[in-house]
Amino acid sequence: MPGIRGPSDYSREPPRHPSLQINAKEPFNAEPPRSALITSYVTPVEYFYKRNHGPIPIVDDIERYSVSVSGLIGNSKELFMKDIWRLPKYNVAATLQCAGNRRTAMSKTRTVKGVGWDVAAIGNAVWGGAKLADVLELIGIPKYTSSTPSGGKHVEFVSIDKCKEENGGPYKASIPLIQATNPEADVLLAYEMNGETLNRDHGYPLRVVVPGVIGARSVKWLESINIISEECQGFFMQKDYKMFPPRVNWDNINWSTRRPQMDFPVQCVICSLEDVNVVKNGKITIKGYAVSGGGRGIERVDVSVDGGKTWVEASRFQKSGSEYIADDDSKSDKWAWVFFETEAEIPWSAEIVAKAVDSAANVQPENVEDVWNLRGILNTSWHRVHVQVGHSNM
Numbered sequence: 001m002p003g004i005r006g007p008s009d010y011s012r013e014p015p016r017h018p019s020l021q022i023n024a025k026e027p028f029n030a031e032p033p034r035s036a037l038i039t040s041y042v043t044p045v046e047y048f049y050k051r052n053h054g055p056i057p058i059v060d061d062i063e064r065y066s067v068s069v070s071g072l073i074g075n076s077k078e079l080f081m082k083d084i085w086r087l088p089k090y091n092v093a094a095t096l097q098c099a100g101n102r103r104t105a106m107s108k109t110r111t112v113k114g115v116g117w118d119v120a121a122i123g124n125a126v127w128g129g130a131k132l133a134d135v136l137e138l139i140g141i142p143k144y145t146s147s148t149p150s151g152g153k154h155v156e157f158v159s160i161d162k163c164k165e166e167n168g169g170p171y172k173a174s175i176p177l178i179q180a181t182n183p184e185a186d187v188l189l190a191y192e193m194n195g196e197t198l199n200r201d202h203g204y205p206l207r208v209v210v211p212g213v214i215g216a217r218s219v220k221w222l223e224s225i226n227i228i229s230e231e232c233q234g235f236f237m238q239k240d241y242k243m244f245p246p247r248v249n250w251d252n253i254n255w256s257t258r259r260p261q262m263d264f265p266v267q268c269v270i271c272s273l274e275d276v277n278v279v280k281n282g283k284i285t286i287k288g289y290a291v292s293g294g295g296r297g298i299e300r301v302d303v304s305v306d307g308g309k310t311w312v313e314a315s316r317f318q319k320s321g322s323e324y325i326a327d328d329d330s331k332s333d334k335w336a337w338v339f340f341e342t343e344a345e346i347p348w349s350a351e352i353v354a355k356a357v358d359s360a361a362n363v364q365p366e367n368v369e370d371v372w373n374l375r376g377i378l379n380t381s382w383h384r385v386h387v388q389v390g391h392s393n394m
Protein backbone atom coordinates (compact mmCIF):
# COMPACT_ATOMS: atom_id res chain seq x y z
CA MET A 1 0.00 0.00 0.00
CA PRO A 2 1.33 3.42 -0.88
CA GLY A 3 2.32 4.96 2.45
CA ILE A 4 -1.17 4.84 4.01
CA ARG A 5 -3.19 2.04 5.57
CA GLY A 6 -6.57 1.48 7.15
CA PRO A 7 -6.28 -0.31 10.47
CA SER A 8 -8.87 -2.93 11.43
CA ASP A 9 -9.09 -1.97 15.10
CA TYR A 10 -9.32 1.16 17.24
CA SER A 11 -5.99 0.94 19.04
CA ARG A 12 -4.45 3.92 17.22
CA GLU A 13 -7.11 6.59 17.25
CA PRO A 14 -5.99 10.24 17.46
CA PRO A 15 -6.51 12.40 20.59
CA ARG A 16 -9.76 14.37 20.76
CA HIS A 17 -11.08 17.35 22.69
CA PRO A 18 -12.71 16.33 25.99
CA SER A 19 -15.69 18.66 25.57
CA LEU A 20 -17.01 16.76 22.55
CA GLN A 21 -20.23 14.85 23.10
CA ILE A 22 -19.54 11.29 21.96
CA ASN A 23 -22.47 9.78 20.06
CA ALA A 24 -20.64 6.55 19.17
CA LYS A 25 -17.20 5.51 20.35
CA GLU A 26 -16.10 2.98 17.73
CA PRO A 27 -16.27 4.20 15.02
CA PHE A 28 -15.77 7.62 16.61
CA ASN A 29 -18.69 10.01 16.14
CA ALA A 30 -18.83 13.20 18.16
CA GLU A 31 -20.12 16.77 18.11
CA PRO A 32 -19.34 19.90 20.14
CA PRO A 33 -21.81 21.53 22.54
CA ARG A 34 -24.15 23.67 20.43
CA SER A 35 -23.00 26.85 22.19
CA ALA A 36 -19.44 26.27 20.91
CA LEU A 37 -20.61 26.57 17.30
CA ILE A 38 -21.60 30.23 17.58
CA THR A 39 -18.43 31.42 19.29
CA SER A 40 -16.60 31.49 15.98
CA TYR A 41 -17.61 31.82 12.32
CA VAL A 42 -14.75 29.47 11.41
CA THR A 43 -15.16 26.39 13.59
CA PRO A 44 -11.90 25.47 15.37
CA VAL A 45 -10.70 22.03 14.27
CA GLU A 46 -11.01 20.51 17.75
CA TYR A 47 -14.70 21.51 17.90
CA PHE A 48 -15.50 20.38 14.38
CA TYR A 49 -17.82 17.34 14.41
CA LYS A 50 -16.19 14.01 13.62
CA ARG A 51 -18.13 11.48 11.58
CA ASN A 52 -16.43 8.15 10.87
CA HIS A 53 -17.45 4.69 9.70
CA GLY A 54 -14.28 2.84 10.69
CA PRO A 55 -10.91 3.22 12.41
CA ILE A 56 -8.89 6.31 11.44
CA PRO A 57 -6.26 5.51 8.74
CA ILE A 58 -2.54 5.81 9.44
CA VAL A 59 0.02 7.45 7.18
CA ASP A 60 3.35 5.60 7.46
CA ASP A 61 5.20 7.50 4.78
CA ILE A 62 3.85 10.70 3.25
CA GLU A 63 6.53 10.59 0.51
CA ARG A 64 5.14 7.32 -0.78
CA TYR A 65 1.50 8.34 -0.42
CA SER A 66 -0.23 8.70 -3.76
CA VAL A 67 -3.71 8.82 -5.22
CA SER A 68 -4.29 6.69 -8.28
CA VAL A 69 -6.53 8.12 -10.96
CA SER A 70 -7.98 5.61 -13.37
CA GLY A 71 -11.12 4.47 -15.15
CA LEU A 72 -12.50 5.76 -18.43
CA ILE A 73 -9.51 7.95 -19.30
CA GLY A 74 -6.76 6.21 -21.27
CA ASN A 75 -3.75 5.69 -19.01
CA SER A 76 -4.06 5.70 -15.25
CA LYS A 77 -1.85 8.01 -13.25
CA GLU A 78 -0.38 8.22 -9.75
CA LEU A 79 -0.56 11.61 -8.07
CA PHE A 80 1.81 12.26 -5.17
CA MET A 81 1.38 15.06 -2.65
CA LYS A 82 4.05 17.07 -4.47
CA ASP A 83 1.92 16.94 -7.64
CA ILE A 84 -1.09 18.24 -5.71
CA TRP A 85 0.93 20.95 -3.92
CA ARG A 86 2.24 22.18 -7.26
CA LEU A 87 -1.27 23.09 -8.46
CA PRO A 88 -2.74 26.51 -7.60
CA LYS A 89 -3.91 26.53 -3.99
CA TYR A 90 -7.40 27.73 -3.10
CA ASN A 91 -8.86 28.53 0.31
CA VAL A 92 -12.59 27.90 0.34
CA ALA A 93 -14.82 28.61 3.33
CA ALA A 94 -17.36 25.82 3.26
CA THR A 95 -19.81 24.43 5.77
CA LEU A 96 -19.88 20.67 6.06
CA GLN A 97 -23.09 19.22 7.42
CA CYS A 98 -23.83 15.58 8.08
CA ALA A 99 -27.16 14.47 6.60
CA GLY A 100 -27.85 12.99 10.05
CA ASN A 101 -27.67 16.36 11.83
CA ARG A 102 -30.69 16.68 14.22
CA ARG A 103 -31.45 12.95 13.89
CA THR A 104 -32.09 12.50 17.62
CA ALA A 105 -35.00 14.94 17.41
CA MET A 106 -36.42 13.05 14.43
CA SER A 107 -36.19 9.73 16.27
CA LYS A 108 -38.50 11.11 18.97
CA THR A 109 -41.36 11.03 16.44
CA ARG A 110 -40.67 7.46 15.39
CA THR A 111 -37.55 5.32 15.64
CA VAL A 112 -34.95 5.82 12.94
CA LYS A 113 -31.75 3.95 12.16
CA GLY A 114 -28.39 5.63 12.63
CA VAL A 115 -26.08 7.42 15.03
CA GLY A 116 -27.97 10.00 17.10
CA TRP A 117 -26.95 13.64 16.63
CA ASP A 118 -28.11 16.80 18.34
CA VAL A 119 -27.74 20.00 16.29
CA ALA A 120 -23.95 20.23 15.94
CA ALA A 121 -23.12 17.66 13.24
CA ILE A 122 -22.05 20.70 11.27
CA GLY A 123 -19.05 23.01 11.11
CA ASN A 124 -17.60 25.75 8.96
CA ALA A 125 -13.95 25.52 7.92
CA VAL A 126 -11.57 27.19 5.53
CA TRP A 127 -10.37 24.31 3.40
CA GLY A 128 -7.08 24.69 1.58
CA GLY A 129 -6.17 22.60 -1.40
CA ALA A 130 -6.21 22.08 -5.14
CA LYS A 131 -9.34 22.33 -7.20
CA LEU A 132 -10.50 18.95 -8.44
CA ALA A 133 -11.09 20.63 -11.83
CA ASP A 134 -7.34 21.40 -12.01
CA VAL A 135 -6.41 17.87 -10.94
CA LEU A 136 -8.62 16.37 -13.61
CA GLU A 137 -7.22 18.74 -16.21
CA LEU A 138 -3.76 17.48 -15.26
CA ILE A 139 -4.80 13.98 -16.24
CA GLY A 140 -6.34 15.14 -19.50
CA ILE A 141 -9.98 15.95 -18.74
CA PRO A 142 -10.78 19.56 -19.74
CA LYS A 143 -12.80 21.98 -17.60
CA TYR A 144 -16.60 21.79 -17.95
CA THR A 145 -16.63 18.21 -19.21
CA SER A 146 -19.85 16.28 -18.64
CA SER A 147 -18.78 13.13 -20.44
CA THR A 148 -15.37 11.79 -21.51
CA PRO A 149 -14.97 10.29 -25.04
CA SER A 150 -15.08 6.81 -23.48
CA GLY A 151 -18.29 7.55 -21.56
CA GLY A 152 -17.05 8.70 -18.15
CA LYS A 153 -19.80 10.72 -16.47
CA HIS A 154 -19.04 10.43 -12.75
CA VAL A 155 -16.01 10.82 -10.53
CA GLU A 156 -15.70 8.24 -7.78
CA PHE A 157 -13.63 8.83 -4.65
CA VAL A 158 -12.38 5.77 -2.79
CA SER A 159 -10.85 5.86 0.69
CA ILE A 160 -8.63 3.41 2.56
CA ASP A 161 -10.66 3.04 5.79
CA LYS A 162 -12.38 -0.25 6.66
CA CYS A 163 -16.13 0.11 7.04
CA LYS A 164 -18.46 -2.63 8.24
CA GLU A 165 -21.23 -1.40 5.94
CA GLU A 166 -18.86 -2.17 3.05
CA ASN A 167 -17.99 -5.57 4.58
CA GLY A 168 -14.60 -4.28 5.59
CA GLY A 169 -14.03 -2.38 2.36
CA PRO A 170 -13.38 1.34 2.02
CA TYR A 171 -15.78 4.25 2.19
CA LYS A 172 -16.61 5.63 -1.26
CA ALA A 173 -18.88 8.10 -3.06
CA SER A 174 -19.13 9.89 -6.38
CA ILE A 175 -20.19 13.20 -7.89
CA PRO A 176 -21.11 14.03 -11.50
CA LEU A 177 -18.14 14.77 -13.78
CA ILE A 178 -19.67 18.12 -14.75
CA GLN A 179 -19.53 19.26 -11.10
CA ALA A 180 -16.00 17.90 -10.68
CA THR A 181 -14.68 19.74 -13.74
CA ASN A 182 -16.50 23.01 -13.03
CA PRO A 183 -14.02 25.30 -11.27
CA GLU A 184 -16.88 27.44 -9.86
CA ALA A 185 -18.24 24.42 -7.98
CA ASP A 186 -15.11 24.74 -5.82
CA VAL A 187 -14.73 21.00 -5.26
CA LEU A 188 -11.36 20.59 -3.57
CA LEU A 189 -8.79 17.97 -2.86
CA ALA A 190 -7.97 19.56 0.48
CA TYR A 191 -4.78 19.14 2.48
CA GLU A 192 -5.42 22.00 4.92
CA MET A 193 -8.19 22.90 7.33
CA ASN A 194 -8.20 26.41 8.86
CA GLY A 195 -4.65 27.01 7.66
CA GLU A 196 -3.19 23.91 9.25
CA THR A 197 -2.32 20.55 7.80
CA LEU A 198 -5.47 18.40 7.83
CA ASN A 199 -5.54 16.24 10.96
CA ARG A 200 -6.15 12.51 11.01
CA ASP A 201 -9.81 12.71 12.04
CA HIS A 202 -10.61 15.02 9.13
CA GLY A 203 -8.85 13.08 6.39
CA TYR A 204 -5.06 13.50 6.54
CA PRO A 205 -3.32 13.65 4.16
CA LEU A 206 -5.95 14.40 1.50
CA ARG A 207 -9.72 14.62 1.41
CA VAL A 208 -12.43 15.71 -0.94
CA VAL A 209 -14.58 18.72 -0.03
CA VAL A 210 -17.78 19.07 -2.03
CA PRO A 211 -19.27 22.43 -1.00
CA GLY A 212 -23.04 22.68 -0.64
CA VAL A 213 -23.52 18.91 -0.60
CA ILE A 214 -24.18 16.59 2.37
CA GLY A 215 -20.96 15.69 4.19
CA ALA A 216 -21.19 12.06 3.08
CA ARG A 217 -19.80 12.90 -0.37
CA SER A 218 -16.66 14.62 1.00
CA VAL A 219 -14.54 11.47 1.15
CA LYS A 220 -11.64 11.53 3.63
CA TRP A 221 -8.24 9.73 3.31
CA LEU A 222 -8.43 9.59 -0.46
CA GLU A 223 -6.84 6.50 -1.99
CA SER A 224 -8.09 6.56 -5.56
CA ILE A 225 -10.21 8.48 -8.01
CA ASN A 226 -12.10 6.62 -10.72
CA ILE A 227 -13.78 8.05 -13.79
CA ILE A 228 -16.87 5.90 -14.23
CA SER A 229 -19.97 5.79 -16.41
CA GLU A 230 -22.61 5.29 -13.69
CA GLU A 231 -22.65 6.74 -10.21
CA CYS A 232 -20.70 4.89 -7.51
CA GLN A 233 -22.38 1.66 -6.47
CA GLY A 234 -21.05 1.73 -2.90
CA PHE A 235 -23.24 1.27 0.17
CA PHE A 236 -23.22 4.93 1.18
CA MET A 237 -24.44 6.04 -2.25
CA GLN A 238 -26.97 3.27 -2.90
CA LYS A 239 -28.22 1.98 0.45
CA ASP A 240 -27.84 4.97 2.70
CA TYR A 241 -28.17 8.77 2.56
CA LYS A 242 -31.30 8.70 0.46
CA MET A 243 -34.45 10.63 1.38
CA PHE A 244 -37.57 8.43 1.54
CA PRO A 245 -41.14 9.53 2.18
CA PRO A 246 -42.61 8.90 5.67
CA ARG A 247 -44.62 5.85 4.53
CA VAL A 248 -41.53 3.83 3.56
CA ASN A 249 -40.42 1.39 6.26
CA TRP A 250 -37.86 -1.41 6.50
CA ASP A 251 -40.34 -3.97 5.09
CA ASN A 252 -41.28 -2.10 1.93
CA ILE A 253 -38.12 -0.14 1.14
CA ASN A 254 -36.80 -0.32 -2.41
CA TRP A 255 -33.49 1.54 -2.40
CA SER A 256 -33.26 1.80 -6.17
CA THR A 257 -36.34 4.03 -6.36
CA ARG A 258 -34.51 7.05 -4.94
CA ARG A 259 -31.43 9.01 -5.92
CA PRO A 260 -28.46 9.50 -3.60
CA GLN A 261 -28.88 12.77 -1.71
CA MET A 262 -26.47 15.47 -2.87
CA ASP A 263 -27.31 19.15 -2.03
CA PHE A 264 -28.64 19.69 1.46
CA PRO A 265 -31.84 21.71 2.00
CA VAL A 266 -32.16 25.00 3.89
CA GLN A 267 -31.50 24.61 7.61
CA CYS A 268 -31.27 26.75 10.72
CA VAL A 269 -30.70 26.07 14.40
CA ILE A 270 -30.72 28.11 17.60
CA CYS A 271 -27.42 27.50 19.42
CA SER A 272 -27.58 30.03 22.27
CA LEU A 273 -30.32 28.13 24.12
CA GLU A 274 -30.77 24.57 25.25
CA ASP A 275 -33.94 22.65 25.97
CA VAL A 276 -35.01 23.65 28.66
CA ASN A 277 -33.06 26.76 29.64
CA VAL A 278 -34.03 28.61 32.78
CA VAL A 279 -33.11 32.27 32.46
CA LYS A 280 -32.95 34.81 35.27
CA ASN A 281 -35.06 37.54 33.77
CA GLY A 282 -37.07 37.58 30.60
CA LYS A 283 -34.29 38.92 28.34
CA ILE A 284 -32.78 36.35 26.02
CA THR A 285 -30.39 36.27 23.08
CA ILE A 286 -31.45 34.03 20.23
CA LYS A 287 -28.42 33.21 18.12
CA GLY A 288 -27.60 30.36 15.79
CA TYR A 289 -26.58 29.26 12.32
CA ALA A 290 -28.44 29.10 9.02
CA VAL A 291 -27.19 27.43 5.86
CA SER A 292 -28.45 26.11 2.57
CA GLY A 293 -27.03 23.70 0.02
CA GLY A 294 -25.97 24.20 -3.58
CA GLY A 295 -24.36 27.57 -2.85
CA ARG A 296 -27.71 29.21 -2.16
CA GLY A 297 -27.55 32.09 0.30
CA ILE A 298 -29.71 32.80 3.34
CA GLU A 299 -32.30 35.41 2.42
CA ARG A 300 -34.01 35.66 5.80
CA VAL A 301 -34.22 34.09 9.26
CA ASP A 302 -37.53 34.38 11.12
CA VAL A 303 -37.68 33.99 14.88
CA SER A 304 -40.75 33.53 17.05
CA VAL A 305 -41.03 33.60 20.84
CA ASP A 306 -44.63 32.42 20.91
CA GLY A 307 -44.33 29.02 19.25
CA GLY A 308 -44.78 30.37 15.71
CA LYS A 309 -47.77 32.71 16.03
CA THR A 310 -45.80 35.90 15.40
CA TRP A 311 -42.35 36.41 13.93
CA VAL A 312 -39.52 38.91 13.85
CA GLU A 313 -36.63 38.94 11.43
CA ALA A 314 -33.19 38.26 12.90
CA SER A 315 -30.04 40.01 11.72
CA ARG A 316 -27.63 37.94 9.63
CA PHE A 317 -23.87 38.08 9.43
CA GLN A 318 -20.80 36.07 8.49
CA LYS A 319 -17.70 38.10 9.30
CA SER A 320 -17.78 41.12 11.58
CA GLY A 321 -17.36 44.43 9.78
CA SER A 322 -18.84 43.25 6.51
CA GLU A 323 -22.47 43.09 5.61
CA TYR A 324 -23.91 39.73 4.62
CA ILE A 325 -25.72 39.77 1.30
CA ALA A 326 -27.18 36.50 0.07
CA ASP A 327 -25.74 35.42 -3.29
CA ASP A 328 -23.26 38.30 -3.52
CA ASP A 329 -20.05 36.32 -3.92
CA SER A 330 -17.87 39.39 -3.76
CA LYS A 331 -19.06 40.19 -0.22
CA SER A 332 -20.14 36.86 1.24
CA ASP A 333 -18.85 33.28 1.42
CA LYS A 334 -21.30 31.43 -0.78
CA TRP A 335 -20.66 27.93 0.61
CA ALA A 336 -20.58 28.96 4.26
CA TRP A 337 -23.14 29.28 6.98
CA VAL A 338 -24.60 32.56 8.21
CA PHE A 339 -25.11 33.45 11.84
CA PHE A 340 -28.36 35.05 12.92
CA GLU A 341 -29.13 36.94 16.08
CA THR A 342 -31.96 38.71 17.80
CA GLU A 343 -32.90 39.67 21.36
CA ALA A 344 -36.27 39.11 22.93
CA GLU A 345 -38.20 39.67 26.10
CA ILE A 346 -40.20 36.64 27.21
CA PRO A 347 -42.88 36.17 29.88
CA TRP A 348 -42.53 33.21 32.26
CA SER A 349 -42.13 30.47 29.69
CA ALA A 350 -41.83 30.41 25.93
CA GLU A 351 -41.33 28.25 22.90
CA ILE A 352 -38.67 29.89 20.75
CA VAL A 353 -38.72 28.95 17.06
CA ALA A 354 -36.39 29.71 14.17
CA LYS A 355 -36.80 29.07 10.44
CA ALA A 356 -34.74 30.23 7.49
CA VAL A 357 -35.52 31.08 3.88
CA ASP A 358 -32.84 30.59 1.23
CA SER A 359 -32.21 32.66 -1.88
CA ALA A 360 -34.40 30.35 -3.98
CA ALA A 361 -37.20 31.03 -1.44
CA ASN A 362 -37.02 27.47 -0.15
CA VAL A 363 -38.39 27.24 3.39
CA GLN A 364 -38.08 24.75 6.23
CA PRO A 365 -40.95 22.37 6.99
CA GLU A 366 -42.91 23.21 10.14
CA ASN A 367 -43.12 19.72 11.58
CA VAL A 368 -40.60 16.94 11.78
CA GLU A 369 -43.36 14.35 11.12
CA ASP A 370 -43.72 15.64 7.56
CA VAL A 371 -40.09 14.90 6.70
CA TRP A 372 -39.66 11.82 8.88
CA ASN A 373 -37.74 9.10 7.06
CA LEU A 374 -36.47 5.76 8.25
CA ARG A 375 -32.79 6.71 8.06
CA GLY A 376 -33.38 9.90 9.96
CA ILE A 377 -31.70 12.22 7.50
CA LEU A 378 -32.26 15.88 6.67
CA ASN A 379 -34.25 16.96 9.67
CA THR A 380 -34.68 20.59 8.71
CA SER A 381 -37.96 21.17 10.52
CA TRP A 382 -38.43 24.48 12.40
CA HIS A 383 -35.99 24.49 15.27
CA ARG A 384 -37.68 24.91 18.65
CA VAL A 385 -36.33 25.42 22.16
CA HIS A 386 -38.24 25.86 25.37
CA VAL A 387 -37.21 28.52 27.84
CA GLN A 388 -38.44 29.26 31.34
CA VAL A 389 -37.92 32.32 33.44
CA GLY A 390 -36.74 31.40 36.92
CA HIS A 391 -37.83 33.64 39.80
CA SER A 392 -34.78 34.03 41.98
CA ASN A 393 -33.94 36.83 44.38
CA MET A 394 -30.52 37.41 42.88
Ligand SMILES: Nc1nc2c(c(=O)[nH]1)N[C@H]1C(S)=C(S)[C@@H](COP(=O)(O)O)O[C@H]1N2
Pocket: 048, 049, 050, 051, 052, 053, 054, 096, 097, 098, 099, 159, 160, 161, 171, 201, 202, 203, 214, 215, 216, 217, 218, 219, 220, 221
Ligand atom coordinates in the same frame (compact mmCIF):
# COMPACT_ATOMS: atom_id res chain seq x y z
N1 LIG B 1 -13.31 7.87 4.14
C1 LIG B 1 -14.38 8.37 4.74
N2 LIG B 1 -14.86 9.55 4.33
C2 LIG B 1 -15.95 10.09 4.94
C3 LIG B 1 -16.63 9.40 5.97
C4 LIG B 1 -16.10 8.15 6.39
O1 LIG B 1 -16.60 7.50 7.30
N3 LIG B 1 -14.97 7.66 5.75
N4 LIG B 1 -17.77 9.94 6.52
C5 LIG B 1 -18.49 10.92 5.68
C6 LIG B 1 -19.56 11.62 6.37
S1 LIG B 1 -21.02 10.81 6.52
C7 LIG B 1 -19.43 12.93 6.77
S2 LIG B 1 -20.74 13.78 7.39
C8 LIG B 1 -18.14 13.64 6.65
C9 LIG B 1 -17.67 14.10 8.01
O2 LIG B 1 -16.46 14.77 7.93
P1 LIG B 1 -15.68 15.22 9.22
O3 LIG B 1 -15.48 14.01 10.11
O4 LIG B 1 -14.41 15.80 8.74
O5 LIG B 1 -16.54 16.23 9.92
O6 LIG B 1 -17.12 12.83 6.10
C10 LIG B 1 -17.54 11.94 5.07
N5 LIG B 1 -16.38 11.30 4.51
Ligand SMILES: [Mo]
Pocket: 051, 097, 098, 099, 100, 215, 216
Ligand atom coordinates in the same frame (compact mmCIF):
# COMPACT_ATOMS: atom_id res chain seq x y z
MO1 LIG C 1 -22.63 12.24 7.38
